[in-house]
Amino acid sequence: MTQQNLYLGIDCGTQGTKAIVLDASSGKVLGLGAAAHTLISGANGRREQHTQEWLDAFTEATHRALQQAGVDGQDILGIGVSGQQHGLVLLDEHGEVLRPAKLWCDTETAPENDRLLAYLGGESGSLERLGVAIAPGYTVSKLLWTREQHPDVFARIAHILLPHDYLNYWLTGRAVAEYGDASGTGYFNVRSREWDVALLTHIDPSGRLEKALPALIAADQAIGSILPAIAERLGINPNAKVSSGGGDNMMGAIGTGNIAPGVITMSLGSSGTVYAFADQPNVSPQASVATFCSSSGGWLPLICTMNLTNATGVIRELFELDLATFNSLVAQAPVGADGVSMLPFLNGERVPALPHATGSVHGLTMTNLTRANLCRAVVEGTTFGLRYGLDLLRQTGLQGQSIRLIGGGSKSPVWRQMVADIMNTEVVCTEQSEAAALGAAIQAAWSQSGEPLASLCDKCVSVDPSSRTLPVAANVSAYQQAYERYQQLVATL
Numbered sequence: 439m440t441q442q443n444l445y446l447g448i449d450c451g452t453q454g455t456k457a458i459v460l461d462a463s464s465g466k467v468l469g470l471g472a473a474a475h476t477l478i479s480g481a482n483g484r485r486e487q488h489t490q491e492w493l494d495a496f497t498e499a500t501h502r503a504l505q506q507a508g509v510d511g512q513d514i515l516g517i518g519v520s521g522q523q524h525g526l527v528l529l530d531e532h533g534e535v536l537r538p539a540k541l542w543c544d545t546e547t548a549p550e551n552d553r554l555l556a557y558l559g560g561e562s563g564s565l566e567r568l569g570v571a572i573a574p575g576y577t578v579s580k581l582l583w584t585r586e587q588h589p590d591v592f593a594r595i596a597h598i599l600l601p602h603d604y605l606n607y608w609l610t611g612r613a614v615a616e617y618g619d620a621s622g623t624g625y626f627n628v629r630s631r632e633w634d635v636a637l638l639t640h641i642d643p644s645g646r647l648e649k650a651l652p653a654l655i656a657a658d659q660a661i662g663s664i665l666p667a668i669a670e671r672l673g674i675n676p677n678a679k680v681s682s683g684g685g686d687n688m689m690g691a692i693g694t695g696n697i698a699p700g701v702i703t704m705s706l707g708s709s710g711t712v713y714a715f716a717d718q719p720n721v722s723p724q725a726s727v728a729t730f731c732s733s734s735g736g737w738l739p740l741i742c743t744m745n746l747t748n749a750t751g752v753i754r755e756l757f758e759l760d761l762a763t764f765n766s767l768v769a770q771a772p773v774g775a776d777g778v779s780m781l782p783f784l785n786g787e788r789v790p791a792l793p794h795a796t797g798s799v800h801g802l803t804m805t806n807l808t809r810a811n812l813c814r815a816v817v818e819g820t821t822f823g824l825r826y827g828l829d830l831l832r833q834t835g836l837q838g839q840s841i842r843l844i845g846g847g848s849k850s851p852v853w854r855q856m857v858a859d860i861m862n863t864e865v866v867c868t869e870q871s872e873a874a875a876l877g878a879a880i881q882a883a884w885s886q887s888g889e890p891l892a893s894l895c896d897k898c899v900s901v902d903p904s905s906r907t908l909p910v911a912a913n914v915s916a917y918q919q920a921y922e923r924y925q926q927l928v929a930t931l
Contacts, residue, residue, distance in 0.1 A: 443887065444468075444513050446500065446674065447879025449520040449686060449872060450492050450605060452477070452541060452708075456872050457499035459507040459514075460879035462887060465897035467870055469507025473498035478538060483545030486538040489527060492601070493608060500672045511674035516886045517609065517664065518681040518878030520689035521602025523622040526580040529597040529607070536591045537584075539601060542575045542622075548793075550586070551579035554624070557640065561725040568637075569628035570621065571725035573788070578624030582641050592642075598650045602683045609680045610662045615652040618688035618738065621730035628731055629719045655682050657733040660885045681885040684733030686874045687713055687740055693877030694842040694868050695899035697734045697891055702828070702838035703873075704857065704865075706847025708748045710824045713740030714836045722834045726789045726827065729834075733881065734891055739834055741789045741827030746820045747847050749782035749797070753816045757809055764813055769852045771814035773859070773913055774920040776806035779927055780815040782823075789827040790928050800927055817853060818860075818917075822924040825860050840864045842901070844873045854905065859913035860921065867905035 443462040448455065454474040458467050473495035478486040504511050524542035529535060540547070551574045558564040561571040572578055577600065585592045597613045600623070607613050620626045625637045632654070638647040655661065660679040669676035683689070690696075694703045696715050705711040716737040721729045732738040754764045783795040799815065832838075841863050847853050848867050858865040870876045880898050884891045 445879045445882040446517045447875040449875035455495035456875045457503040458875045462883035469503040471499040471502025485544040514674040516679040516882035518882035519683035520874040520878040523685035525601040527599045527604040530594045531596040547579035547583040548574040550582040572624035576624035613652040616682040617731035618733035619685035681882040688733035689874040689877035693873030695895040705845040707845035710743040710746040743823040744785040767810040767813040771810040773916040775811040775815040777801040778811040778815040780819040782819040854907045858907045858909045865907045866901045869900045
C-alpha cells in the first residue's frame with residue numbers, strides 16, 4: 439500500500455466552514471466535514487460575524503472530516519486555510535478580537551468608500567494607483583469606518599487581519615498575509631505586490647495602521663507549525679505545518695486546476711464569480727474587473743456578480759417549488775423564455791456596475807406569462823450577468839478553451855447547458871465541488887512536499903466526464919439575440 443500523505447483543507451465561508459482530508463499521494467479526498475455560521479445583519483447594510491463561530495465551526499468540521507476519512511489526526515502533515523475575501527478582523531496587542539468581523543457583503547461603509555475613492559481620483563485613479571478600483575465590500579473603507587465610528591476600538595488596534603489571516607493567527611500565533619487575499623483589501627498594489635502604506639497614513643496619520651499590517655509571505659511558504667493547544671483541540675498532529683492559505687477565489691482557482699492560462703473557473707453560488715489565471719498584471723480599464731494576485735504565483739483577474747442562486751431561490755420560494763420542479767419548469771420553457779426578460783438585480787448589481795438597481799421583468803404578454811417562462815427568465819438573467827463579466831475578462835486578452843463550473847448551480851444539467859450555450863464554450867464540472875477547501879489542501883501539500891503545484895493539481899483535481907457539456911449551435915445564436923435584448927434593457931438603467 440502506498441504511503442498516505444494527508445493534508446487538511448479548510449474553507450471558512452459566509453454561511454459555514456468546510457473541511458476536507460486530502461491524500462496528496464493518491465490525489466483522493468478521503469473525508470468531508472461542515473459546520474454552519476450565523477450572520478449578524480443590521481440597518482444600513484451591516485453584515486458581521488462573531489469570529490468565535492469560525493473557530494467552533496473549524497473545530498467541528500475538522501472532527502467530522504477526520505471521522506469520515508477514517509484516519510488518525512496525528513497523521514495530518516499540514517493545513518491550508520481558505521477564507522472569505524475582504525473581511526476585517528481587528529486584534530489588540532494580546533491577540534484578542536476587538537469587535538465582530540466585518541464581511542465582504544457589508545455595505546454599511548459605502549459612504550466611507552466613496553470618500554476614499556474620491557481621494558484616489560475616482561475609479562481611474564484607483565486603478566492607476568492600486569491596480570483595482572476599490573468597492574464598498576473591500577477592507578479599506580472598513581478601517582476608515584472603524585476610526586470614525588469606534589475610536590475606542592481603533593485606539594487599541596495592534597493587528598489588521600483578513601478572515602483567513604485571522605484563522606492562521608489562531609493556528610500559529612503569527613500574523614501574516616499572502617498576496618492573493620491581500621489584493622482585495624484596497625490598500626495593496628497588485629502590480630508591485632506591496633502594501634500601499636501612504637493610503638493607510640491618509641486614513642490614520644498616527645501610523646497605527648501601518649504598524650498593524652501583517653508581514654507578506656509567498657504562496658508556497660509555510661507560516662510555521664500549529665500551536666500545541668490548537669492541535670490538541672482539533673485532534674491533529676502538533677507538528678503539522680500551516681501554509682499561507684488564501685482568499686476563497688484564489689483557493690478555488692487552485693482547487694479547479696486554474697493555475698495556468700487557458701482555463702476559466704465559473705462559480706454558480708449565492709453570487710456568481712468568473713476568473714482565470716494570468717501570468718501578467720494586465721489591469722483592465724473596466725473597474726468591474728478586479729485584477730487580483732493569485733495564490734499560485736501569478737494574477738487572477740475576476741468579476742463577481744451579486745445575484746445568482748439567491749435570485750433563482752427567491753423565484754422558487756415565490757412559486758413554492760422544490761429544486762427538481764423548478765429545474766423541470768426551466769427546461770420546459772424555450773431559449774429566451776418566449777420573450778420574457780428578467781433583470782435579477784435584487785441586491786443591486788456589481789457586474790454590470792449598477793449598485794442601486796432593482797430587479798425587473800420585461801416583455802410580458804397575455805400568452806407568455808407562465809411560471810416556466812419566469813423560472814427560465816431568472817436563470818437566463820443571472821447567466822447573462824456572467825456573460826457580461828466574461829466578455830470584460832476576454833477584452834483583457836484572457837483566453838479560455840473550457841469553463842470549469844463549481845458551486846450549487848453547477849449540479850443542474852439544464853443550467854450547465856445554458857452556460858455552455860450563452861458563453862459558447864465547453865463546460866465541465868470538477869469532481870470535488872468544494873474547490874476552495876481542496877485548493878487549500880493542495881497548497882498545504884505544495885508548501886511542504888516540494889512537489890510542483892502543477893503535478894499536484896494534475897493528480898488531485900479531476901473533472902467529471904459525465905458533466906461535460908458542449909454548446910449547441912442553434913441555442914448559441916438564439917441566446918445571442920436574448921443577450922442583446924438583455925444588454926438593451928441594462929442600457930436603459
